[in-house]
Amino acid sequence: MSVELSPMEAFQKYAALGPDFLTWLLMRVLDDDYPKPHSEPGLKIDIQGPLLFISEDGEARKVALAGDEVASAPEVMNTLRQGKKLIRAKIIFTAQEDSWGFTLDAQFFDLKSIKLPVPSIPDLNQYLQMRIEATMRLYSLVDEMFTDLFLPLRLDPEAWKEETGSWKRS
Numbered sequence: 356m357s358v359e360l361s362p363m364e365a366f367q368k369y370a371a372l373g374p375d376f377l378t379w380l381l382m383r384v385l386d387d388d389y390p391k392p393h394s395e396p397g398l399k400i401d402i403q404g405p406l407l408f409i410s411e412d413g414e415a416r417k418v419a420l421a422g423d424e425v426a427s428a429p430e431v432m433n434t435l436r437q438g439k440k441l442i443r444a445k446i447i448f449t450a451q452e453d454s455w456g457f458t459l460d461a462q463f464f465d466l467k468s469i470k471l472p473v474p475s476i477p478d479l480n481q482y483l484q485m486r487i488e489a490t491m492r493l494y495s496l497v498d499e500m501f502t503d504l505f506l507p508l509r510l511d512p513e514a515w516k517e518e519t520g521s522w523k524r525s
Contacts, residue, residue, distance in 0.1 A: 373461035374409070374440035376505050381406075381441050382522050385427060392499040401447040402426045408439035409462075435522050448496060455493045469493065 383389035384402050391398050404425035408418040418434050425431070426444075442462050448455045456470040471493070474485040508514050 370462075370464060372506075372509055373464050374442050375509055376501055377444060377459055377461035378435070378441045378522070379505055379509075379518065380446075380500070381426060381431070381444065382435075385431075390500075390504040392496055392504065394499055395450045395496060397450060398496065399449040401449075403445040403447065405443070405445070406431065406441060407443040408434045409442045410437065410439040448493065450496075453489070453492075455489070455496075457493065459497075466493070466497065 380389065380400070381402050384400050389400055403423045405419055405421045406425055408420075410416055418430075418439060420428060420430055420434070422428075440461075443458060443460050445456065445458050445468075453472040454470075455472065456468075458467040459465070460467060469490070471486055471489040474482055474489075476482050476485065508518060
């Protein structure tokens, strides 16, 4: 299911789903049960801290958890049980020999502090071209995970209720 929207239309329509997407990805990574993009079936995903959670209601609006291995800490599940959603995390994608590290700000779908695979090519033009291709591949992977893997689940009320219900029981 590919949604054919301009980048601005897509942002306006689905930006509010960013925290749901990042929370869903966190839970799937923790369960070691995340769907793989068709373009990269061997993709490995790791989520590291700092993690920033937010809630629209309640007294404690934001919760920040720090540390590389914080994603598996019991505080994460406690935070999710309180109804908070993950809005910022460091994500590492690994595919074959390539690795991308970036921080996803889910409220705005901003990819920040991107670390790309470093090609070992002495030619500057080829080096720059490979870096541009690596950036495009990263954006394509994030887009595919959101559009093709997450969005159909999120737009199905019954499936989404079942998915999020398991988070609160974990």
